[in-house]
Amino acid sequence: MPSNVFEIVDRYLATELSARALALAFARGWIDRLASGDRLDVRTLSALACMPQGSARAVLDLLSASGVVEDSGGYGLVREFGQALEARDLLEAKLWFANLVAPDVHEHFEALLTDVPRFMANAKVFELFRYDRCLAVTAENLELTRRWVSYTTTLTKYEAPEALVRLNLAESRSLLDVGGNSGEFARQACARQPRLMATVYDLPVVCELGRQHVGKFAEGGRVHFMEGDLRGQSTLPRGHDVISFKSVLHDWPEDYARAFLGKAVEALEPAGQLAIFERGTIRLDEAPLTYAMVPNLVFLPFFRDPGLYLDTLAGLGMTDIAVEWMELDMPFFLVTARKPAQ
Incomplete structure (x- = not known):
């Protein structure tokens, strides 16, 4: 793996919505299917993910904007995203934990900065x-x-x-x-x-x-x-x-x-x-x-x-x-x- 593996992986967690879209794409089997080299249309991907076509298109738009997929005669993975997939375990681990702890930051940001005991008492990450x-x-x-x-x-x-x-x-x-x-x-x-x-x-x-x-x-x-x-x-x-x-x-x-x-x-x-x-x-x-x-x-x-x-x-x-x-x-x-x- 390149020495800057964290930089390669983290570029796909630039925003919360792009990260959540990518986590959903992993969970619904899109990444595995597209990694095989297939190019699929919205209809096929929505059926694979068991979601309405409008929702599938929204997720694909987020993935396109973050450089995960591209639409060229059907949706496929962007070649550069393959570097992140070489460290797939790291990518999925960071997606999982970021999405797990984000609500703690959203709901208890003030306590995080001003009252650490209160933050620890309320943040769910410490239950883990x-x-x-x-x-x-x-x-x-x-x-x-x-x-x-x-x-x-x-x-x-x-x-x-x-x-x-x-x-x-x-x-x-x-x-x-x-x-x-x-x-x-x-x-x-x-x-x-x-x-x-x-x-x-x-x-x-x-x-x-x-x-x-x-x-x-x-x-x-x-x-x-x-x-x-x-x-x-x-x-x-x-x-x-x-x-x-x-x-x-x-x-x-x-x-x-x-x-x-x-x-x-x-x-x-x-x-x-x-x-x-x-x-x-x-x-x-x-x-x-x-x-x-x-x-x-x-x-x-x-x-x-x-x-x-x-x-x-x-x-x-x-x-x-x-x-x-x-x-x-x-x-x-x-x-x-x-x-x-x-």
Whole structure:
């Protein structure tokens, strides 16, 4: 995939109506049918979608305006849209989540900016990310948790390479990924480094879903899961020369983030490396935000710049502290630091 895969995908989420039209086209089978090379008229497409011809034409007009389809002896897919279809899982994941959380932004925009506790109490997105459902492995908890784990796994699939290409793991043998979700980040690290073993530390339900995920890949046998909850008195397992946090620390207040980093530094092997791969703050004073940013906008109060992590790591005695910025669908940064040999 091109390195600017997020830019390619996000152009089809420029506005809410164009994104909702595209999601409908996926759901009603239009995209699959047209991707086969067929060119179809309005009558055929309306029958396929079980909608009136007038409604089908309105959806097709929206898709034409956004560069998804073109009418040339029947409707077909625009060739450039094929690039976005190469990352179809990312495109559909972003469409799903944007359409899911948009009502929260519509209805609670003022609270999002002025009263975060009220926003969290009323926004339905936080009903999706229920960590209390991740403690007991039951059929219901697995099904409910699978919805957001699948989404974050898809994001990580495309985000992780940007960090791993910058992270030197050539001499590393054992990675601990804290809050590592489905193990996708750890799996990709192992795929790049054949001698690397990885442990993912996360809540029990997430670990069970992760085992199912990494089991699909050849390197999955080198990714193991350890169930735990770092919020309490738990300590992290020792014996790892790399410890990573990928899209974890922004979820937590500063005191929790500092405590988690303290436990990581304590568990890290001497001369080991610690890595933090996180979203930065969203710049609102540049180009107008598109609908593609709605999934990130609901977490606006929680994103932070790396200063907290840099200060914390320095206070914990870490050395060689560095930060590198990159642009995906929003600003990301990679913080790296090394524990003294003794």
